[in-house]
Amino acid sequence: xxxxxxxxxxxxxxxxxxxxxxxxxxxxxxxxxxxxxxxxxxxxxxxxxxxxxxxxxxxxxxxxxxxxxxxxxxxxxxxxxxxxxxxxxxxxxx
Amino acid sequence: xxxxxxxxxxxxxxxxxxxxxxxxxxxxxxxxxxxxxxxxxxxxxxxxxxxxxxxxxxxxxxxxxxxxxxxxxxxxxxxxxxxxxxxxxxxxxxxxxxxxxxxxxxxxxxxxxxxxxxxxxxxxxxxxxxxxxxxxxxxxxxxxxxxxxxxxxxxxxxxxxxxxxxxxxxxxxxxxxxxxxxxxxxxxxxxxxxxxxxxxxxxxxxxxxxxxxxxxxxxxxxxxxxxxxxxxxxxxxxxxxxxxxxxxxxxxxxxxxxxxxxxxxxxxxxxxxxxxxxxxxxxxxxxxxxxxxxxxxxxxxxxxxxxxxxxxxxxxxxxxxxxxxxxxxxxxxxxxxxxxxxxxxxxxxxxxxxxxxxxxxxxxxxxxxxxxxxxxxxxxxxxxxxxxxxxxxxxxxxxxxxxxxxxxxxxxxxxxxxxxxxxxxxxxxxxxxxxxxxxxxxxxxxxxxxxxxxxxxxxxxxxxxxxxxx
Numbered sequence: 001x002x003x004x005x006x007x008x009x010x011x012x013x014x015x016x017x018x019x020x021x022x023x024x025x026x027x028x029x030x031x032x033x034x035x036x037x038x039x040x041x042x043x044x045x046x047x048x049x050x051x052x053x054x055x056x057x058x059x060x061x062x063x064x065x066x067x068x069x070x071x072x073x074x075x076x077x078x079x080x081x082x083x084x085x086x087x088x089x090x091x092x093x094x
Numbered sequence: 095x096x097x098x099x100x101x102x103x104x105x106x107x108x109x110x111x112x113x114x115x116x117x118x119x120x121x122x123x124x125x126x127x128x129x130x131x132x133x134x135x136x137x138x139x140x141x142x143x144x145x146x147x148x149x150x151x152x153x154x155x156x157x158x159x160x161x162x163x164x165x166x167x168x169x170x171x172x173x174x175x176x177x178x179x180x181x182x183x184x185x186x187x188x189x190x191x192x193x194x195x196x197x198x199x200x201x202x203x204x205x206x207x208x209x210x211x212x213x214x215x216x217x218x219x220x221x222x223x224x225x226x227x228x229x230x231x232x233x234x235x236x237x238x239x240x241x242x243x244x245x246x247x248x249x250x251x252x253x254x255x256x257x258x259x260x261x262x263x264x265x266x267x268x269x270x271x272x273x274x275x276x277x278x279x280x281x282x283x284x285x286x287x288x289x290x291x292x293x294x295x296x297x298x299x300x301x302x303x304x305x306x307x308x309x310x311x312x313x314x315x316x317x318x319x320x321x322x323x324x325x326x327x328x329x330x331x332x333x334x335x336x337x338x339x340x341x342x343x344x345x346x347x348x349x350x351x352x353x354x355x356x357x358x359x360x361x362x363x364x365x366x367x368x369x370x371x372x373x374x375x376x377x378x379x380x381x382x383x384x385x386x387x388x389x390x391x392x393x394x395x396x397x398x399x400x401x402x403x404x405x406x407x408x409x410x411x412x413x414x415x416x417x418x419x420x421x422x423x424x425x426x427x428x429x430x431x432x433x434x435x436x437x438x439x440x441x442x443x444x445x446x447x448x449x450x451x452x453x454x455x456x457x458x459x460x461x462x463x464x465x466x467x468x469x470x471x472x473x474x475x476x477x478x479x480x481x482x483x484x485x486x487x488x489x490x491x492x493x494x495x496x497x498x499x500x501x502x503x504x505x506x507x508x509x510x511x512x513x514x515x516x517x518x519x520x521x522x523x524x525x526x527x528x529x530x531x532x533x534x535x536x537x538x539x540x541x542x543x544x545x546x547x548x549x550x551x552x553x554x555x556x557x558x559x560x561x562x563x564x
Contacts, residue, residue, distance in 0.1 A: 035273070039270065079472075079476075
């Protein structure tokens with residue numbers, strides 16, 4: 001697999017608590033999955049996607065975890081049009 | 095070799111020392127018993143006067159937001175009301191604060207305090223607008239900022255509004271620790287506070303709540319100036335309780351002793367807040383009953399030893415509204431008033447429609463916040479996401495709403511009606527929680543006096559309920 005260059009903006013993932021280590025009295029669906037953290041930063045050494053990696057975050061902290069995403073970005077949107085909203089507050093509706 | 099035990103139990107066990115170091119407040123100074131503490135002394139010991147707070151907030155683009163009369167919505171409410179009914183509806187456009195919500199008021203004093211005390215940075219655990227507010231205020235005070243946020247379920251999917259809130263934090267230069275679903279957010283906060291030695295910008299410190307008091311002061315002076323009277327009702331979206339507490343304290347400080355304080359939350363009953371599966375079945379990430387009810391009935395369930403946000407101390411009434419009703423009113427605000435605003439303030443706006451209908455035309459009801467909207471936060475984005483996740487979305491009678499299953503958007507304004515909660519039931523539930531901290535048999539005069547003030551009732555009321563709690 002291709003190496004990702006040091007200095008690249010990436011997102012890593014770290015398991016903070018395994019299911020056994022989690023807080024007591026969680027709902028069943030939550031209890032059976034690990035407690036996971038994701039954080040973005042600049043890659044400190046070359047690493048492979050899915051492999052161990054170290055980053056420096058935007059405020060300068062060093063953290064390690066599995067390299068998950070290269071150049072992480074946001075794609076949330078306004079969603080598909082919901083026709084039920086269109087007429088509300090118009091002459092057609094009031 | 096470093097042998098710090100970072101297991102869940104060990105870190106939670108170090109809670110008090112971590113808190114003391116990260117806040118510079120020794121709560122032992124105020125605590126009187128497992129239940130009672132000297133609330134007013136704790137609030138005063140922040141050492142900031144209202145004049146100080148106004149000045150500090152003025153330095154970082156907070157406060158003096160516009161107060162608008164919603165003329166078209168008021169007229170529409172009057173058309174469906176009994177003759178003579180239909181109060182004037184006002185809205186405080188808090189979206190105009192730096193970072194786009196009233197939460198900037200809350201973060202501003204914490205950031206000032208953190209910088210003054212020489213902390214290098216600040217941390218907050220929140221999935222709300224508060225993260226962006228802390229990040230924006232930290233940036234202006236040259237502090238580093240870490241936000242710990244619950245973002246995604248076990249499939250890695252995040253509700254669009256949560257994702258947007260995380261984006262905003264990063265936009266203001268914060269490091270965002272994006273967590274999967276679970277109450278261990280608090281564990282993560284403690285761990286990060288301990289590791290960094292940063293200031294704990296908790297939502298529930300006296301700094302956080304006192305910063306909101308200026309909102310109450312501005313509403314009092316704004317309404318008096320234009321209408322020659324005090325606001326009759328101020329309606330406040332309620333989750334953790336800080337918004338209500340701070341606003342009510344500001345109104346009282348301004349002398350608005352007869353203004354009715356109405357809380358409002360979106361009804362999400364039946365959805366479990368710590369459930370991975372329910373996480374993405376909510377179209378509201380805050381301002382809902384999943385926070386509003388537990389925080390009202392036991393405020394001290396938070397990340398500080400004693401919570402400065404104590405909603406029942408100030409609340410006169412508590413309205414619930416459905417998701418569908420809020421989306422309907424949000425659309426009315428946009429199309430009739432030309433204001434496109436985010437979800438939180440529109441919750442209280444929905445209750446204001448119901449309240450205005452029952453009030454006289456010469457009365458004034460104030461919706462005390464708006465927040466910014468946009469990709470992820472927009473109601474179209476929420477409804478589209480809900481539909482993709484198998485939730486039914488349709489027009490109809492909002493009484494048919496089922497949280498997590500069906501969102502029913504009203505067909506007409508008359509159908510926006512909300513539901514009033516039984517205040518005494520909430521107060522009794524609070525007392526039951528207090529009895530879990532300290533058995534009723536051990537309550538002293540100090541406890542009874544504290545509980546009466548904390549519930550806005552007489553000491554006799556508390557005494558009458560005590561036998562039922564034994």
